[in-house]
Structures are given as structure tokens and as C-alpha cells.
Amino acid sequence: MKFNPIRWNKFLVRRLITPWRCNSVAMTTQLPVYTVSNNCQDCYKCIRQCPVKAIRVEHSRAGIIEDLCISCGHCTVVCPAGAKRYRSDLQLVTSWIDAGEEVVLSVAPSIYAFIGGGQQEIIDHLWSLGFSRVSETAWGAVQTSKATAQWLENFVGNVAISTACPSVVSLVEKYYPQFIHSLAPVASPMLMHGAMLKRAFGADVKVVFAGPCIAKKLEASCGHGEIDATLTISELLQLPSVRPPDSHHVQGWYPGAADGSSRCYPLEGGMIGSIDFRNLTFQPAAFSGLQTCMKILDDLSLAPLSESVFLELLACEGGCFMGPGTPTAGSAIRRKRGIERKSDDVNLSIAHFDIPEVLPDRAGLPTGNITHCVYSETDVISALESVGKHTLSDELNCGGCGYDCCREFAIALLEGKAERTMCVSYMRRVAQDKASVLLEKMPYGVVIVDDKLRIVDANRNFATMLGAEIEEAFEARPGLESADLRKIIGFYKIFSSSISTGEEIVEHDIRQGDQYFHVSIVTILKYKLVCGIMQNMKDERTRREMATDRVQQVITQNMKVVQQIAFLLGENAAFTETMLNSVIDSHDAG
Template sequence: MDRMQPVYTETNNCQDCYKCIRECPVKAIRIESDRASIVRDLCIFCGRCTLICPSGAKKVRDDVSRVKRMLRRDKPVYVSLAPSFVAEFAAYPVNELIAGLGMLGFTGVSETALGAERVTAETSCLLQQSASGIFISSACPSAVDYIRKYRPELTSCIVGLHSPLMAHAAMLRQWFGDDIRVVFIGPCVAKKNESDDFNSLIDAALTFKDLRAWFEEEGILPGLVRMNVPAEFVPFSAADGALYPLDGGMTTTLRNVVSLPDVSYMHISGMENIKAALDGVSALQCNIKLFLELLVCDGGCVNGPGFSSQKGTIVKNLQIEHYRKMHKTGSSGAVISADFPGIRSAFCTVSQPVRNRDCSESDIQEALRTVGKTSKADELNCGGCGYNSCRDFAIAMLSGMAERQMCVSYMRKVAADKASVLLQRMPYGVVLVDDSLHVIESNKVFAELAGNDLPALWEVRPGLKGADLRKMISSHKIFLNVLSSGNDLIDKNIDEKGRLMNLSVFTIQRHRIVCGIIQDLHQPEVMQEQVVRRIRQVVRENMGTVQKVAFLLGENAARTEAMLNALVTEQEKV
């Protein structure tokens, strides 16, 4: 467990359900000793696993205490507030939200959307100046990470610009000085990784969930915020940049800046949609300018993992669009682009491809054989292990990312084989039946004790699966009683076809499955065991009686002694 990672696993809470593997778009999860851990070099920090983990084992790093330490120092701390704040904190009027952040100790609050507008202006210039080709937005850090690691052939297509947050952080430092601290607050988990990689620009990143919990801790609630001074965004409010959290929001801002008829725009959100959409793009002979806006969160940033609001995408989008309409007098592209530091960056255009282990076909086949997959028909591709196919799982095992016991069908077979071996080696008759008294499993001894043609039938149909217990033994009603009552019956002697037997019936699944154990009391070893057990029972009962007698005798003796002592005392007084 590495709590320093933006996303990590609380290993004690991990229930090895493999849901995180199933949901992870890049399979950046390693299973070791039945516990899942996140491999940082493979992760794109989309935060999906933190939303779907049923036991809450996947955690987002909490940086609140770190920010509190910043606020206790002398240097001013500014907030870069993501434009989707209006969908998370709808109950707070904007001026109250800004004042609330001031109550926490922040020097000023500025909109990340200002950085977005700077990115829009630079992207527009780049599109105008460039020849035909494919241009991929650098706004979503998770999308950039995905391309750099898993689609390295497309890395050169990423526009070489800072993300809106990094651009905004650079602007804040130019406005208020290089010695300030910048803290991002928004719905994006990947921003924590961005703050780790670019700590000279961004000092920390909090999620909306972090801020909401902090507000509640400090009692900063809607309608209870002290408004001592006017609270406004610094240095001014944003305009079109407020649309960036929407699916297609950046594309809208680009079209609003300038009309570029030779540019085709496409916007795609959701990791699975992005993966499918990019297939074949690298081989595309593009004689136009194609701009791709990619957002990893399905529906856009309004559905980021750092949101606590459970409202739907439509409601959130409408709240953001309404806020944008109410703030039409924000900054202009001309104001933003004047006298600001350049935001060109080579970082996002440098590939960092994930190097998968080269596995030969013979290696894969051998790995498949270790989990009982000896033919194509054995490859069920059920997905129980979290991987899309048995071959993917085999490659993951060879790469040290998966363990053999993750294969559900293999472990079920191992468990069944073990149970079958134990069942067949038991010296007693054993039978499991369902609530219809149909046999689920039995051993050969049971068939022999039940008699008639059952031993021969058992040879043809091992286990007698599906056979009707009512046609086998006359004491089947005992099984029905245990099924209906749910109460086990232990050590009942029964007469079965003229033979004295001992029957115990106990519950496996209440009212659904019961197990019966039958012993032939005429067998020498069973008779000896029964005699020993009966003797022990008699000894226990006799010892109990002796102890009771001793107790009564002791109690009577004590009473007699007390009475005699009382008489002696009275005589002495006389």
C-alpha cells in the first residue's frame, strides 16, 4: 500500500473480488497474495476504481492536511477552482463559496476556466498555423496519459500545450508572484498526479469531496458564511472557459473564438468510447485538420470521481450553462492572451509507452494449462478474473500481474475435486440433497448402504446426481423435516430395509440444501465406535450424578455443622 500515490489500495479492506480489474480501462491492477494494488507506471489516474470498489478499498489520496500546513505558513495560498464547481456547490451562492474558502485561510480564489481560455486561444492559433493533420486536446490529463502510455503512435498528435490547470497556475504566479502557493480544487483525481509531476506550478490538488468534508468540519454551510467583505474571483471572472467541463465544451469555445472552416471537430468522452474511437486513427491519411477533444470521464468532467453530487449529467450541464450565461462579461481572449507566459509544453508530446512482456505462444499455452485450460473449449472467457479473455489472463500471469487462483472456473474445479476426493474416502455414507430431495452429490458408500441397484447405478452415474432420494431410502422424511425446520438432527437410529443405521442430517444452506451421514451400526468398526461413545456418555452421566450427590451431601453436612455450632454457642452462653 502506497498512500503517497494519488490513488491507492487499503489492502486490509480488499476482498479480492477483482471488480477493479474488470473496470480498469488499462488493467493497471496487480494481484499479490489475494490483494489488489495499483501499478503507478501503468495507471492513468481516471479514478474509476475508487467509484466501483464495493468494499471501499480503493482510496484517493487525502491532501487536506498538507494544504492546512500550507495555510499556517506565511506565503499566500490561492485556489484554482474548477469550472464545474457550480454543479457541486449549487447550494452556495458564488460569493458565499468564495468567502467560505477565505474563512479556511485562502488568500484568493480564481477560476481554472481562465487557464482554459488561454488554452483555447493558443489552440486556435496552432490550428490556424498548422497544415492538415490530427490534433488531440491536452486538456484532460488522463487522456494524455492514456495516449502517451498505450497509444504512443498518436503522441505526436497531442497539441503541445499545458493543461488548463497548468496554464492557470502559471498565470496566477505571474499575477501574484512566484512565491505564492497554488491549490487546485475540482472533480479530477488525475490533477493530483499532475500536481506531483509539476510541483513547481501546482502545490496540491483537492477534490470537491475533500472541500465539502472540510467545510462541514469547519461548520461552513450555505447561509452561514460570514460576508465581512465583498467576495469575488481574482483577478476577474472567466467567460467561455466555464464550458470546459461539458462533453464538447472545449470544442464550443474554439468555435466561439474564430471560425475555421477547414477544421473538423470531434468530441469523445468515456474511456471505452475513446479506446474504440482511436482504433485505426494512426493509419488514417488525413488531408484535413481534425481536432479531437477527449475526456476520459463519461459525459465530461461533470462526472469526475471527485464529485459528491449525485445529480445526473443533464442537471449538471444545465447548471454550468446557466452560470456561463449569467457571466457573459468575463475575460476576453484578447485580455487573456496578452503579456502572459507561454504555455507551450513538450511534456505531453513525449511518449512513455508501457512495455509489455513478450510472451511466446508456448508460454501462453503453458500458463493456460496451469489453470486447467488444455483446449480452446476450456477457454470460457467468463471474465470472472477481471480480464476480457483467458489469454489476457494468461499473459497477466506471465507478467506478474495476476495469480492462478483468480480463475473462477479453475478454483471451482479444484474445490469440487477436493470435496469429491474427501467425500469418496469417508467410511460413512454421505448424501447432499436439495429442497426437492434430489441428490446433489453422494459417495459410493451411501449407494451401497441404500442397497438395491444403486451401487450399479452409481458406477454409471457417479454421485447419483439428480436422483430422487424418496426412491432410495425410507427415511427421506427426516431430510424433509430438517429442510423445513432448519434444525439439524444428530444421531438418530433408523431401520432401513431391516438394517439398524445411525443417521445425522444437518443444514448446508438453510431450507435449500442438507447433508445426510449414514452409518451401518452392524459394521464392526462402527459398533466399536458406538460402544466407546455410549460408554463415554454413561460415564459422563454417572459422573454428573455423583457430583450432584456429593454436592447435596456436602450441603447437608454444612447445614448440620452450622446447627450443631449454634447449639454449642447457646449452651456456652447458659
Template sequence: MNRLKPIYTEKTECQDCYKCVRACPVKAIRVVSGSAEVIPEACILCGHCTEVCPVGAKKTRDDLYLAKELLQNKPRVYASIAPSYVTEFGGLISGKLIAALKQLGFAGVSETALGAQVVSAACAQLLSRNANKVMISSACPSVVHLIEQYYPHLTGFITPLMSPLRAHATMLKKEYGEDIGIVFFGPCIAKKTETGDDFDVALTFADLRRWFTIEGVDWSNINSRETFVPTSAEEGGLYPIDGGMCDGIKACQPATDIHYMFFSGIDEIMEAFRDIDKTPYSKPIFIEALACPGGCINGPAVSSPGATAKKRYKVLTDTPPASSIHDAVTLSIGSDYAARTIIKKAHSNAEIGAALLRISKKRREDELNCGGCGYDTCRDFAAALLEEKAEPAMCVSYLRKLTQNKAAALIKAMPSGVVIVDENLKIIESNARFIEIIGGDASIVSEADPDLEGAYLERLISFHELFATALKDGSEVLIRDIHHMGKILRITIFSIQPHQVVGGILQDITEPVIQREQIIQKAAEVMKKNLTTVQQIAFLLGENAADSEVLLNSIIQSFSGKE
């Protein structure tokens, strides 16, 4: 069965904002035809892209149907609920939550924190007999993916133990039989990659809330006296906050000759991992690493992100201390981790330079490093172009230059005179036909600047007041026939930015009929040739570019005798 990956893109909803590219700590996003999609083999499933996407185009795979099928196909299915439930369902006592889950069909509800306590005891034993060694927790699947794919040389430092969830599933099967089904509920998307022999389905808290709604759970009639099986957790409930696992291990191993460190958030973890294998240590080092800042209480599938201090306090106050020191582990929870290196090709300066040329960056000063594309530097973006993870249109400055060049080319190709002025009647742009039509001083000024940029319109033509009126009134279109140097000119003035920028089209309607017909034909040819360009400019510039198409139509209509 070709299932969706845990995180995927709904392409029809993607708005080309590249926010997910900026947010992804490992840049596991590629842009294809303007749509940003996850690269499965490079993704560490931290879920940050699902949090930052402004339109919700980054989706989490819906596995709710799998849980329902499991309940239908297995006589006994147990729910394993992550310890962060105390903040996710903070206003709900545990007994009601357990009863509601049993209403859905579960035989019993157990705390994943029980598995955490087993892992803590096993870690304590490992630390006691591994002097001068660095050990990194295996509790967070996103961190494990990060190490296996991007820090393969640190794979040997991962504690050779199951995650708390897998350990909990092993515990439940030992307690209730190998034939039971197990469904996990928590704030983590990466847990979906842990399903297999140990447990069957991983759902998020969002899925659970939706399931309750679908089944119409009536909280007012829920029995609040239900309890967790086989027993309630203790210090394992601290795991969803940063430092919680360290505290759990200390409860099992009160020795003081171990250095405990904890880091949360992928950026902080990546910085912590730098040169960690090159430093000599005199004591064992245990590093707790959680992908989500502040811990699992801020996972990508929580209903209310943030308020970390409040959530942390809730976890600390709701978690009972260990009733005894755990000094033995009766479960077999060993696990191996292997490098799955992401091969990143090294690009030569010549290759990077060629890629930069594709986005019109010829000199160092052209490299603005604005970050609009989602990459920190223009050179990082150039590398992404070479790896086919990015498209030139993602570069804002390149797109602006391209648009300006196309607009300028369109204006120059037009058979009518065109001029664009600002609110001070200073010329922003014009074409050669405009200079030819108005003649006089314009021809002299154009020798210094062919586009007349910066020249004052009132010094070049006598009918500049028409432009001043259009700017003052904000008129969308103003059409007048005027006499100028023995010619009759049809002037069409249109608003580009109301009261700030207007454009004018000048047509000499006194030219011979034959020549006029030639102009009509040429204008039609220009319209046909530049239709694609006009449509693209209209897409990029909105009204301003769309006016260019209106402008061309106006020329054809005027010269076709509709005077």
C-alpha cells in the same frame, strides 16, 4: 517522504469482487492474496475504480493537510477553482463560495477557466500554422497519461502546451508574485500528478466540502459580494463539458478550415485513437479528449455523478461569451510530453495454454469468457496470470470445480456411508461405503454408476421415508436407529438446502468393537488430514461445506460409544 499514490487500496476493506478490474480501461489492477491493488506505473488516474468499488476500498489520497500547512507557511495562498464548480455547488452563488474560501485563509480565489482561455488562444495560434496535422488537447491529465503510456506513437500529437491549470498558475504568479502558494480545487484525481513548480496542492471538491464542515462554515452569515481575482472568466467556463474546449478555440480562431472533434470517456477515446496516425488529412485536425464521459462535470470526485444534461445546461447558461477575440498570448505556457511506454509482453500460444491449464481449461469449449474475473476473455485472464496480475481463484468456474472436487474427495474419504438426495429423493452423490452398507440392488446399480447419481433412493432402501420427512419438515438434523438386512444402522439426516436437498450418514453400529475402534481411529485421521480442506470448503460454500465438518464429528462421537 514515502507518500501514498493518488489512488490506493485499503486492503482490509477489499471484498474480492473484482469490480475494479472489470471497470479499469487499461487493466492497471493486480490481485494479490485476494486484494485488488492499483499498479501505479500503469494507472492513468481516471478514477473510475474509486467510483465503482462497492465498499469504498479504492481511496483517493488525502492531501488536505498539505493545503493547511501551505496556508501556515506562506503569507499569501490563492485558490484556483475548476469551472465545474458551477455544477458542484450549483445552489450557491459564486460570491458566497469565494467568501467561504477566504474564511479558510486564502488571499484570493481565481477561476481555473482563465488559464483555459489562455490555452484556447495558444491552441488557435498553433492550429493556424500547422496545416495537415492532428493535434490532441493536453487539457486532461488522464488522457495525457493514456497517450504517454499506451499510445506512445501519438505523443507527438499532444499540443505542446500546459494544461489549463498549470497555465492558470503561471498567470497567477505573474500577477501576484512567484512566492505565492496555489491550491487547486476540482473534480479530478489526476490533477494531483501535476503539482510541482507551477502550483502546490491539488484537492478535490470532496476535500473542499469536508474542509468547510471541519471549519464549521456558517453559510447564512457569509458575504455574497466577493468576486474572483484578477477578473471573472468567460468562454473558458465551457471547458468542463465535452466540446467546450473546441468552442473556446473557435472563439479565438474563427477560421473554418479546421476540423474539430471531441471525445469523452476512456473507451471512446481509445477507439478514436485507433489508426489515427495512419490517415492522411487535408486540413488541420484538433481533437479534444476528456477522460470522464460528458466531461469534467462527471469527474470521479464530484458529489453527484450523472444528470449530464442538467449539468451541461447549467454550464452553458452560466458561462458568458467571449467579450473579444483573443489573438495573442502573453504568457509562456509551452510544455513537452514524452512517451513512458508500458511494455506489454507478448505471450505465446503455449504459454497461454499452460496458464489456462492452471484453471482447468483444457479445451476451447472450457473457455466460457464469462467475465466474472474482470477480464473480457479467458485468454486475457490467462495473460494476466502470466503477468502476475491475477490469481487462479478469480476464475469462478475453476473455483466451483475445485470446490466440487474437494467436497467429492472428502465424501469418498469418509469411513461412514454418505448419500445426498434432492426433493424427489433422487441421489445427487454417494460414496462406496453407502453402497457397501445398504447392499442389495445398490451394488448392482453401482456397476453402471459408482456414485448412484440419478437413482431413486426409494428403490434402494426401505427407510427412504425418513429422508422424505426431513425434506418435508426442513429439519436440520434427524437421527434414527433402524434395522436393515440384519444390521442396526444409525441414520443421521441433515438439511443442506431446506426442503430441497438433504444428506444422510449411515453407520453400522453392529460391527465388532475392535473394528469400531479402528473406524474411530480412521475417522480421526481423516478429520485431521482434511481439516484444512474442510475449512477452505466452508469458506467457499458456507453452510454446505461446514456441514461436512459437523458430519465427520458426528461419526467420531457415535463410534466413541455416545449412543
């Protein structure tokens, strides 16, 4: 494809005045990543992983904010609960194969990181899955490199950015609009190859792309019908064989094995390696990983370079072969070497491919509707205070909420993306305060003890019922935290026995000196933490409550008998109940 300045100008005008819209053909243009809300365990790993914090937590469920998301798919890899998922075309592709449709596979070079063996074994395996033809996306990469080099020859500007990675394109479109004009107006290898395959086999043939990328699912749905369905490598590896790999019938790569250097596109610097920069004024530089890409773009925004650079930016660290659509097992070095080994084969030239006269442009990804708010220091401080952070030392910056620091979290609160309950230290304090209030309000002595018989917490009633010395200690150290229970009460063994057996102890009457206690021990954390509830039996209220309890037990027991008798005699039991209840009332009044 020859670079056409007029076409490029039109392209720029269109781009700058109209936000691009997706040209949906067969596929949905919804984001490829979604959340199964009920599975979410509010662990915030996806927030931590998301480079652009495109996640909103509502009612403790983390959902994706479509306008902010750049479809990198990285959250799907880290979500431990299977709540973050990506759209799958697996069933669609299977149904086409089962129906005997002509389905051509465009397979990305990352396949060499996952299927070993020689060319023939790989082609045998892919053919056995039921595809009519199998071709390497690397053929499209040859065209992408060629078109990018032609564009660079005429591009005026000192930063040019590759557009093979749709996630990076989306990042620039949504977050770095100052660099939109730097994006090469060139279709990715996937779209190029799709267009080439449609030219070769007709518009009605189904072209299925398989690669390591989730963002490609969005890009494909935003193209012009070059690609009919996309599979990740993980999905491709799940497809069952539908025919034996019979070498007599295997047709081989279409139109032959691709150029070795184009197979390096999935590696950081792979695209640069396939372009001859000797006659270009741009210095090539490759970076991978979204955090790194963002750092580069931030730096360039603050301080432009004096020379012209061509940036090959890839969202996935190391390159596409580490993309989110690949199996999680397997070492990075083995993957990389798998691809590098296949880059040594130099095969057919692009002349063997029937290239369409008009090649596709870069797909127009949804630009989103992003409003960047700036919050005043007063707003941020008041958000921090709403989670109990009143001084700098309260800002722990622990990352528990998924944000790097407390201030980022405070801004997320202001943006309505976060909930206060996400702050671990705030929730801990709230829980502690609640527990302390409950503990203090309880009319009994309460002590919580760990497996070393160290006191974790106790209330004032507990200290008071053990005498002046313990009460004094409580004044000095409220809650008696870390005090040794063995030095405080003589009957500590029922605590150690409850901890070691894991069994609860209900209403034991125990004597210590001239004191009598009514003690129950309940488990908080089996074998680790128990709570003792103690009543002083000499205490008037305790005695009344215990007497009432016992009378109530007598009433309940007698009621059963009376009801049976009343049933048998046909008499009304109400009279008996009234009489017995009056016993309780007269006892309470006394």
C-alpha cells in the same frame, strides 16, 4: 502567448530523446491512486474497470502497477471495499487555512454541477471556507484555448490531440507513443491558471486547485510549482465553513467572473467550442471515455485519415463533470445543465487578468517503463491449459476474473499480473474435484440434500448401504444428483426437520426395514443445504467403532472419578488408566 516555432522544436527534441521527469515542488510525485491491501476483497471490479489493466493480483490482493497506470482514478469509484483510494491534500489545505496563510482557490467550472444558486451564493460559500481569494480555473482555460489555436496554426501533421486531460496525455505517452508528437505542447487550464495566480499574488501564495479530477493531482505534482495542492470536488465539499458568508467582506471572483464559453471545458466538446476553427485547417472532433478514446487511437493507427483532425479527448465519459473526484450521487443531466446554465454568462475579457510573460508548458507526466511482450500461441494455450481450458468450449469468457475473455486472462497470467485462482470456473472445478475425492474416501454414507429434498451429491457408500437398486441408479448417475430423497429413504423427515429448524441432528439411531442406521445431519447452508452422514449399524467396522466410542466415553467418565479419588487418596491414577485402556485394545483385537 505567441507560438514560437524554435521553442516548439526544442520542446520536441527534448521530448523525443529524453523521457520526461516530474519536477516535484511541494507535492509528492507518487501516483495519486493507491491500494489499501488489507481491505481488498478480491472481487476484481477494479480490473474490469481499468482501461489499461494496470493491476496485479498477488496473494489475492489487487495492487496497482505504477508503470502501467494512467491515473484516471476510475478504479476508486467502483471498488466496493474502499481498498482503492486517492491521495488527499485536505489536511494540508486545512492546516494552511488554520495557520492564516494566504491561500487562493482555483475552482474548476465543474463546481457549477454541484453547487447551485447564483454567482454571489457560490462565491459566498467558497469564501466562507477560509480562502483568501477565489478565482475560476476557466480563466486558465481561456489561455489554454488561445495557445492551442496558435499551435494548430503552425502544426504539421494530420492528427493533433488536446492536452487538457492528464489521463489522456498519460494514455498517449504510455500506450500510443506514435501519437506523442500529436499532443499539443500546451499547459492545461489548471496549470495556466496556477501560473496566472502566482503572477498576480506572488510565488509564496498557496494556490489550491479544486476540480472533479484525480489525474490532476499527478499533473500538479509534475508542473513547475504552479499549483501547491489539489482537492477533488468531493473533498472541497467536505471543508467546513470557518467564517460566515458576510457579503460586506466577500471579495468576489478574482479578477471577476470568467468568460462563459470557457466554463464549458468540463463538457465533451467544451474546449472545441472555445476555439475558433474557421481559419484553421483542422477539423475538430470530441470524444470522451477511455474506451472510446482508445478505439479512436487504435483506428487512427491502423488507417490514417486523409484530412487533418483536432481531437479533444477526455478520459471520463461525458466529460470532467462526471470525473472520479465528484460525489457519486446526482444525475448526469442535472450536473450538465448546471454547467451549461453558467456558460450563458459572458463576462470579463482575459485582458482583465495580468498574464505572465512566460506561460507553462504541458506538464511532463511520468512515462513509465513499459515493455510490451508478445506471446506465442503455444504460450497462450499452455496458460489456458493451466486453468483447465483445453478446448474452445472451455473458454467461457465470463469476465469473472476481471478480464474480458479467457485469452486476455491467459496473457495476464503470462505477464505475472494474474493468479490462477482468479478464474471462477477453474476454482469451481478444483473445489468440486476436491469435494468428490473427499466424499468418495469417506468410510460412511454421505448425502447432501437441498431444501426441496433433492440430492445435490452422494457417495458410493450411501448408495451401497441402501441396496442394489440404489447402487444401480448410482452407477447410471454418479452422485445421484437431483434424485428425490423421499423416494430413496423412509426417514427423510429428519432431513426436512433439520432444514426447516436449522438445527443439526447428532447420532440418531434409525431403523429402515431390517436395516439400522446411525445418522447425523449437519448444516452446510442454514435452511438450504444439509449433509447426512450415515453408518450401517450391522456393518462390522461400524459396530467396532461405536463400541470403541462407547468404551472411550466410559473411560473418560471413569478417569475423571479415578483422578479425583487418586487425588484424594494420594495414589497414582496411571495404573487405572492402563487397565481401562487395555479394555479398548482387547476389544479392537477381537
